[in-house]
Amino acid sequence: MDSAGQRLDNFLHKSLKGAPQSLVYRIIRSGEVRVNKGRVKPDTRLVLGDLVRLPPISLEAVAAKTVVAGAAIAGADFPVLFEDESLLAIDKPTGVAVHGGSGLRFGVIEALRAARPNARFLELVHRLDRETSGILLLAKTRPLLVAMHALLREGRIDKRYLALAKGVWPHAAKHHITTALASFVTREGERRVLQASHDGAKEAHSVVNVMRRYADATLLEVQIKTGRTHQIRVHLASAGHPIAGDGKYGDFAFNRALAKAGYKRMFLHAAKISFVHPQTGQRVRFESPLPPQCQAYLETLPRPGSDVRAEKRAAAPLD
Numbered sequence: 001m002d003s004a005g006q007r008l009d010n011f012l013h014k015s016l017k018g019a020p021q022s023l024v025y026r027i028i029r030s031g032e033v034r035v036n037k038g039r040v041k042p043d044t045r046l047v048l049g050d051l052v053r054l055p056p057i058s059l060e061a062v063a064a065k066t067v068v069a070g071a072a073i074a075g076a077d078f079p080v081l082f083e084d085e086s087l088l089a090i091d092k093p094t095g096v097a098v099h100g101g102s103g104l105r106f107g108v109i110e111a112l113r114a115a116r117p118n119a120r121f122l123e124l125v126h127r128l129d130r131e132t133s134g135i136l137l138l139a140k141t142r143p144l145l146v147a148m149h150a151l152l153r154e155g156r157i158d159k160r161y162l163a164l165a166k167g168v169w170p171h172a173a174k175h176h177i178t179t180a181l182a183s184f185v186t187r188e189g190e191r192r193v194l195q196a197s198h199d200g201a202k203e204a205h206s207v208v209n210v211m212r213r214y215a216d217a218t219l220l221e222v223q224i225k226t227g228r229t230h231q232i233r234v235h236l237a238s239a240g241h242p243i244a245g246d247g248k249y250g251d252f253a254f255n256r257a258l259a260k261a262g263y264k265r266m267f268l269h270a271a272k273i274s275f276v277h278p279q280t281g282q283r284v285r286f287e288s289p290l291p292p293q294c295q296a297y298l299e300t301l302p303r304p305g306s307d308v309r310a311e312k313r314a315a316a317p318l319d
Helices: 008-015 021-029 059-069 071-076 108-115 142-153 231-238 252-260 292-298 308-314
Strands: 080-083 087-092 133-139 158-166 175-177 181-185 191-195 206-213 217-224 268-276 283-287
Touching: 008 021, 080 283, 087 108, 108 133, 133 142, 142 268, 158 231, 158 292, 181 231, 191 231, 206 231, 217 231
Parallel strands: 133 268
Antiparallel strands: 080 087, 087 133, 158 217, 158 268, 175 206, 181 191, 206 217, 268 283
């Protein structure tokens, strides 16, 4: 049984191709999905011989809705940075969720499955926030997915982001932020994360390095040693240097000034990732350049001790 040991929710994602994540979780939690005639949770692990009962679902109708709703995303044709028989790396734009759910019918994974109807397997290796752009990895086989998750757990995937932070970052050398993080859900149903020290908090480690200083902002490279939800956003905000354009953890006045200047996205970009390919044994490295909107905004920023007009003439694209 190819699905032995697999989580129930992942099994359903594979079995109900094109079904939005919100539907999968709804039918599990409502009890419409039964394993061996009993109610189960999304993280239930299947074993050989399990009998999984599904409610009647029109996959054709679900797939049609997904394709129609996701036409704009599918039509965007995500740039492919790398692809072989087991691994796919794409360049995700900002404003696109990686999967459906939380009121969204579709995301990157649904759009890619719709665009690749003959793909036998396609799953996210990791996630990016909706507002974050850059490198996103997907597995085309289950063995590759399991191996990549092992690399993530063991900290053997080097992931680096570029973030424009408010103010002048005070550290000249690499700075380690190791405060733990805890997530919670607000009364409105919104997921939030904060630094915490209680037993339920999870270890989080970010390594921050200055790439370029500006008069009132700093371009930072952030290497994440752990992959906690909103890790970079919360670590930088808690350090007093929130990310430009971050509507959840950022500075309201700073973001409003950015919007007036024509900059209207969060400045967080997954720029580099490297690891040893589990299948080939070779180290691979992928890079994604800063999106044009981010690069253009940097070129408008004055450097310390200089005037804006001189900086505009001297500005060069970031390598």
